[in-house]
Amino acid sequence: MHQLTNPLLPGFYPDPSICRVGDDFYMVTSSFSYFPGVPVFHSRDLCHWEQIGHCLNRPEQLPLDWQHISGGIYAPTIRWHDGLFYMVTTNVSSGGNFYVTAEDPAGPWSNPVHIRGAAGIDPTIFWDEDGTAYMTATTDWAEHKPDVWIAQIDLQENCIVGERRIAWQGAMVNAWSPEAPHIYRKDGWYYLMIAEGGTEDYHAVTIARSRDILGPYEGYPGNPILTHRHLGLDYSICNVGHGDLVQLQDGSWYMVALASRLYGGYHKNMGRETFIAPVDWSGEWPVVSPGTGRVEWTYPAPALPEHPFPPQDQDDFRALCWNTLGTPGPETFTAEKSRLTLRSGMDWLVPDGLPRLLAPNGCPGFYARRQQHMRFSAGVTLTVPAAGEAGLMLLQHGFNHLRIGLRRTEDGVRAEVVRSEKCGKPDYLNPRDYPRHVDVLWAGSCDEPQVRISLCAEGQRHFFTVNGQRVAEADGSFLGSETAGGFVGAYVGCYVSGSGAEAVFADFRYQGE
Numbered sequence: 001m002h003q004l005t006n007p008l009l010p011g012f013y014p015d016p017s018i019c020r021v022g023d024d025f026y027m028v029t030s031s032f033s034y035f036p037g038v039p040v041f042h043s044r045d046l047c048h049w050e051q052i053g054h055c056l057n058r059p060e061q062l063p064l065d066w067q068h069i070s071g072g073i074y075a076p077t078i079r080w081h082d083g084l085f086y087m088v089t090t091n092v093s094s095g096g097n098f099y100v101t102a103e104d105p106a107g108p109w110s111n112p113v114h115i116r117g118a119a120g121i122d123p124t125i126f127w128d129e130d131g132t133a134y135m136t137a138t139t140d141w142a143e144h145k146p147d148v149w150i151a152q153i154d155l156q157e158n159c160i161v162g163e164r165r166i167a168w169q170g171a172m173v174n175a176w177s178p179e180a181p182h183i184y185r186k187d188g189w190y191y192l193m194i195a196e197g198g199t200e201d202y203h204a205v206t207i208a209r210s211r212d213i214l215g216p217y218e219g220y221p222g223n224p225i226l227t228h229r230h231l232g233l234d235y236s237i238c239n240v241g242h243g244d245l246v247q248l249q250d251g252s253w254y255m256v257a258l259a260s261r262l263y264g265g266y267h268k269n270m271g272r273e274t275f276i277a278p279v280d281w282s283g284e285w286p287v288v289s290p291g292t293g294r295v296e297w298t299y300p301a302p303a304l305p306e307h308p309f310p311p312q313d314q315d316d317f318r319a320l321c322w323n324t325l326g327t328p329g330p331e332t333f334t335a336e337k338s339r340l341t342l343r344s345g346m347d348w349l350v351p352d353g354l355p356r357l358l359a360p361n362g363c364p365g366f367y368a369r370r371q372q373h374m375r376f377s378a379g380v381t382l383t384v385p386a387a388g389e390a391g392l393m394l395l396q397h398g399f400n401h402l403r404i405g406l407r408r409t410e411d412g413v414r415a416e417v418v419r420s421e422k423c424g425k426p427d428y429l430n431p432r433d434y435p436r437h438v439d440v441l442w443a444g445s446c447d448e449p450q451v452r453i454s455l456c457a458e459g460q461r462h463f464f465t466v467n468g469q470r471v472a473e474a475d476g477s478f479l480g481s482e483t484a485g486g487f488v489g490a491y492v493g494c495y496v497s498g499s500g501a502e503a504v505f506a507d508f509r510y511q512g513e
């Protein structure tokens, strides 16, 4: 029996936005400084989802500053209008609000089109019944006026028509971070649903409505319609907010929203993930997760035919789950099914800070996928580079990371396990049972030393192996976003560091439960 299982998209997939076209559902999420940007998922039953592409997969669409991992692409919205998909979002590192379009959501998507006068973040497009387009977004943080604006937009001229009006300032007096606005038309009303309270413990979804799309909007006296802010910091699902609604073919409604799973204490290593809840909107206002009012781990499947997808081989280095940090150049990597050649232009793992790239874009040499499970193992066979260092890394915001790296020494290969917090001086882990360095012996040619390394997690306990032998362990709770800060979740994958360094990785395997 299939069912809805939360998280719907496990791992760092925040700010979900959803739309339905006929019998097909599409969803997008934020991607920050990872490339390609804005993953696109497809479903026909809401229970099974498969990634079909990215909205931003060409370097010219996505200039990024890799040193600000939580910069780049914020909160996308996906909508379909008149035969075309629109994805509207913000690149906070370059150019602000823009949209791209596609006939097929798997791509190709257009180059970015910027809307003149559309300040702020979290933009949405809404088409009224007469085809007039409107945009809402959150006022520019720099203006220190937290509110949601609305305006008519002209999609031929790509500009705002008339004035931007303040639509709503949130349900609470002095609401904190009103954001993530989306508009829905129902029973002659325009409903404006937003998030407020900030994206952490106080996060919430609130709603207002108006007869006039430009407002003024009146808040629902029963707000918030969804939050876990009152459940305490021990409750296993926290930070619930930033939602989008979708109506099914039978008229029923569902909400996708972001939330985090806690484990090993108040730690959110996987950042903000995508969750789902049923919504009863038979009355005037939506009731989210009727009967309990909170996001549950499972719900019965919607009344839709089950539609599973064949499993994707995520360990294939060409699979859609892989990302680089920052915008790659043509030389950054070469990916084949089970072999990856990764190049780095710099020593980006120097202690006490990061070197700046001369060009504004670029990629330091990190090719990875999301951590999606509390217990996982990631292993790879590495041909140790002639120069520099290469290995496996578990990376969070602020360059907080755990890594196992290999470098050549005069007489062999040395493995080091490193814990690095806030770009600070790294700790070379020397727990009581393990030597500081592991000198690795290998069989085969000394010119091409090959070593199998792995990085595994059992909750917050992390282990590292070299050729099957456990060499170090570390606590990973400093990788939680509550400590590391920022908006992203942990990524695990291959890295290389060193001017001109090139490393070859083979047979990557990620397993999680």
Ligand code: 6LW
Residues within 6 Å of the ligand: 014, 015, 030, 074, 075, 121, 122, 179, 180, 195, 198, 199, 241, 242, 258, 487
């Ligand atoms: C996003 C905002 C938010 O733009 O966090 O939780 C910001 N909500 O809506 C970054 O994801």
